[in-house]
Amino acid sequence: MTTNLELFDQKDGLKTPPLLITLSVVAAVLMGVSAWMVFFYAPTEKVMGFVQKIFYFHVPCAWMTLWSAPLMAFGSIAYLATKKDRYDRLSDAGVELAILFGTLVMISGPLWGRKAWGVYWVWDARLTSFLVMVLTLVACKIVRAYAGPSAKTIAAGLSILAVVNALFVWVSVDLWRGTHPPKLVATLQVEMKQVFWLSVLSFHLAYFAMLWARLRMGKLRTALDRLAIKSTEAGLD
Amino acid sequence: MRFDRVEARQVTKIYDRHRALHQVNLSLEKGQVMALLGPNGAGKTTLLWMFSTLSTPTSGTMHFGELPPDRAKEARGQIGLLSHSALTYGDLSGLENVAFFGRLYGAADPVGEATRLLEDFGLKEAQERPAKTYSRGMLQRLGLARALIGRPSLVLLDEPFTGLDRASTRTVIDRVHQLRQEGAMVLMISHDMETTAELADATAVLVRGKLEGVHQGRLDTHALRARYAELTEGKKEAVA
Amino acid sequence: MSPERSVFGTLVDAWRITEKDLLVELRTKEIVLTMGYFGFLVVLIFSFAFFQDGATISSVASGILWVSIAFAGTLGLGRIFEREREGDCIRALLLSPIPRPSIYLGKALGVLIFMLVVEAVVVPSVYFFFNLDLDRTRAGVLLLTVLLGTLGYAIVGTLLAAMLLRARTKDVLLAVVLYPLILPVLIIGVKATGILVQPEPVWNELSLWLRLLGLYDAVFLVASLWIFEPLLLD
Ligand SMILES: Nc1ncnc2c1ncn2[C@@H]1O[C@H](COP(=O)(O)OP(=O)(O)OP(=O)(O)O)[C@@H](O)[C@H]1O
Ligand SMILES: [Mg+2]
Numbered sequence: 001m002t003t004n005l006e007l008f009d010q011k012d013g014l015k016t017p018p019l020l021i022t023l024s025v026v027a028a029v030l031m032g033v034s035a036w037m038v039f040f041y042a043p044t045e046k047v048m049g050f051v052q053k054i055f056y057f058h059v060p061c062a063w064m065t066l067w068s069a070p071l072m073a074f075g076s077i078a079y080l081a082t083k084k085d086r087y088d089r090l091s092d093a094g095v096e097l098a099i100l101f102g103t104l105v106m107i108s109g110p111l112w113g114r115k116a117w118g119v120y121w122v123w124d125a126r127l128t129s130f131l132v133m134v135l136t137l138v139a140c141k142i143v144r145a146y147a148g149p150s151a152k153t154i155a156a157g158l159s160i161l162a163v164v165n166a167l168f169v170w171v172s173v174d175l176w177r178g179t180h181p182p183k184l185v186a187t188l189q190v191e192m193k194q195v196f197w198l199s200v201l202s203f204h205l206a207y208f209a210m211l212w213a214r215l216r217m218g219k220l221r222t223a224l225d226r227l228a229i230k231s232t233e234a235g236l237d
Numbered sequence: 238m239r240f241d242r243v244e245a246r247q248v249t250k251i252y253d254r255h256r257a258l259h260q261v262n263l264s265l266e267k268g269q270v271m272a273l274l275g276p277n278g279a280g281k282t283t284l285l286w287m288f289s290t291l292s293t294p295t296s297g298t299m300h301f302g303e304l305p306p307d308r309a310k311e312a313r314g315q316i317g318l319l320s321h322s323a324l325t326y327g328d329l330s331g332l333e334n335v336a337f338f339g340r341l342y343g344a345a346d347p348v349g350e351a352t353r354l355l356e357d358f359g360l361k362e363a364q365e366r367p368a369k370t371y372s373r374g375m376l377q378r379l380g381l382a383r384a385l386i387g388r389p390s391l392v393l394l395d396e397p398f399t400g401l402d403r404a405s406t407r408t409v410i411d412r413v414h415q416l417r418q419e420g421a422m423v424l425m426i427s428h429d430m431e432t433t434a435e436l437a438d439a440t441a442v443l444v445r446g447k448l449e450g451v452h453q454g455r456l457d458t459h460a461l462r463a464r465y466a467e468l469t470e471g472k473k474e475a476v477a
Numbered sequence: 478m479s480p481e482r483s484v485f486g487t488l489v490d491a492w493r494i495t496e497k498d499l500l501v502e503l504r505t506k507e508i509v510l511t512m513g514y515f516g517f518l519v520v521l522i523f524s525f526a527f528f529q530d531g532a533t534i535s536s537v538a539s540g541i542l543w544v545s546i547a548f549a550g551t552l553g554l555g556r557i558f559e560r561e562r563e564g565d566c567i568r569a570l571l572l573s574p575i576p577r578p579s580i581y582l583g584k585a586l587g588v589l590i591f592m593l594v595v596e597a598v599v600v601p602s603v604y605f606f607f608n609l610d611l612d613r614t615r616a617g618v619l620l621l622t623v624l625l626g627t628l629g630y631a632i633v634g635t636l637l638a639a640m641l642l643r644a645r646t647k648d649v650l651l652a653v654v655l656y657p658l659i660l661p662v663l664i665i666g667v668k669a670t671g672i673l674v675q676p677e678p679v680w681n682e683l684s685l686w687l688r689l690l691g692l693y694d695a696v697f698l699v700a701s702l703w704i705f706e707p708l709l710l711d
Binding site for chain 2: 490493497500501504505560563564565566568569570571572573574575
C-alpha cells in the first residue's frame, strides 16, 4: 500500500522513534529513583516535617506548567497567523500539559498549605493565577470539543488570552495579599538540594517525552483523517 | 479598486474528515456570467464562499485581479453575495437594511441608492416594513438589493431563483443581464436548467468536490440538460 | 477606496455599527429590559441571602454589585450577537469593505452602552438594599470604577461572544469561557468597591487598583483587536 501521508517519511512509516522510547524509559526510571530518594534519602525537614516532601513534586510541577505557557502561546499565535495544523497541535499539546501539571500543582499546594498555614486554600497570587489559567484552559478544551468548525481558531485565541489573563491575576492577587513561601531552594540542606534537582531533571525528561508523544499523536490523528478522506473518496465507506 | 478577473487555482477545502473541494481550477472574466451546477452536497456553496474571501482554501490560491493571494481579503468590498440566508436584520426595515450596508460601502447617497435598488426589485411598497415581516421571495430580493448596493465587480448568487415567482424571476434575470453589460462577473449556483440556459455564458459542473467540466459558451436548455447528465452520469450522489 | 482606512474611518464605521444596534434596541427594547430586570433580581436574591438581624450586611455589597453586573452582562452579550447570527448578518458585515476592527469596536461599544444602562438599575438597587451612604467624591469614584470594570467586561466579552458566534452550544460555552477570563475585573472591582464603601477609604490603595483595572482594559483591548480578525474567519 502506498501511504501518501505527507507527514511521515516513507521509510520509517509510523514506527515510534527509538529516541522517544529511550527518553520515556529514562524519564520513568529517573522518576522512580527520585521518588525513592525523596522518601528515603532526603532528610525530614524540622519545621514542616514529612509534608515538606511535597515540595519536591510541587515545585517541578509548577515549573512544567510555566513551561507550557510560552509553548502554547507560541503555538497559538503561530496558528492564528499561518493556520498551519502543526502549530495547532503544538498549542493543543501545551494546553493539555498545562492542565495536567497545573492540576497537580493545585492538588499538592493545598496539602502543603494545610500544614503551613492551617487552611487548604489561600488566595495567594501564584496559586490563584494557576487556578485561573487551568480553568481557562479547561474551557479551551471544552470549546475544542464542542464549538464545531472553527474550534481550532477559537481554542488558539482562548489560550493566548489565558496566558495574558494569568499574568493579570498574578499581579492583582499579589497586590491583594501574598502568603506564598519565599524562594526556598537556596535555604535547603545539601541532600535536599540533590534530591530536588534530580526531581527537577526527571520531571523535565518526562515533560519532553510527553510533549513529543502528544505531538506525534496529533500528527497520527491528522494522518488518519487524511486516510479517512482518501478511503471515502475511493468509495470504501 | 475594481478587478476584471477572478481565478481559483488548485483549490482544495477540507472540513475535518471531509474533502468538500478537490483541486478546483476555475476562472471568470469581466462581463461573464457563469453557472455552477451540480448535485446536492457537491461543494458548490463551498466554492462560492472561496470566491467571497470569507472562507480560505486548505490548499491552493484565490486570485482577485492583480492582488496577490495573501492579500485576497482586500477584494472583499468588490464582492456582492447572495447566500442561502438573507444576510439582513429582521428588526430593521428593508430600506434601513440596504441603506446601512450602503453606508458601510461608502455610498455617497445611501438612502437614495437603496430606494432605487428596492424599487428595481419591486419592494417599494414594503420598504418601510421590518424585514422579518417579509415573505421568502421578498427576502430573497432584499438580499439581492443588499448584495448590489456596493456596486460589486464580482456577484455571487447562491440559488437566486428558489422561492421566486415568475415576475420576480424575470426581474432577477434582467438584472443579471444588466450586470453583464456593466462589466461585472457573475457566478451563479442554480438547479434550474431553463434560467441557467437563458443566462449563462459558461457552465461549470461540480460533482463530489471535483470540477467535472467547464463549458465555455452558451447552451440551450436541451443541450445543457444533456451535457449535465453526461458529466454527472454514473457519479454516486448524482440526482439530476 | 482602499479597505485599510484611517483610524478615524475605522471609528466612524464602528459607530455606524453601534448606531444600528442602538436603533434595533430602541425598537425592541428587548436586551436592555431583560438584562436590567435580571440584574435587579440577582441583587434582590443576594440581599435575601445575606439578610441578618433585620438588615443586610453591607460588607458584601461590593461583591454582589459585581456578580450582578457579570450575570446580567452574559445575558446581554449572548443576545446582541444572536442578532448578527440570525440571517447570517455577520457575514455581510465581514464582506463589507470596512476594517475588521471596526466590527469589533462597534459591537464592543454597543455592549458597553447596554451594560451602562443596566447598571443604572443595578447600582442604585445595591445602594438601596445595602444601605450604602456615599458622599459625592466616593459616589463619583464608584461610578468611575464601575465604568472601568464594565469597559474591561465589554472588551473581553465582545471578543468571546464574537468568536463563539458560530459554535453549536454557544450560550453554555460563553459562560464557561467568560468567567475565568474576567476574573481580574471582578477581583479588582470588588476590592476597589470594598475600599470605597468603608467610612475611611484608603485612597492610595484604591488608586493602585483603578490603575491596574485601566491597564487590564488597555492590554485586553490591544489583544482583542489583534486576535479578532483571524477568529472570525474559518
Ligand atoms: N462548515 C462545514 N463543516 C463541515 N462540512 C461542511 C461544511 N460546509 C459544507 N460541508 C460539507 O461539504 C460538502 C459540500 O457542501 P456544499 O454546501 O458546498 O454543497 P452544495 O453543492 O452547495 O449543495 P446544495 O446543492 O445542497 O446546496 C457537503 O458534504 C457538506 O456536508
Ligand atoms: Mg449550496
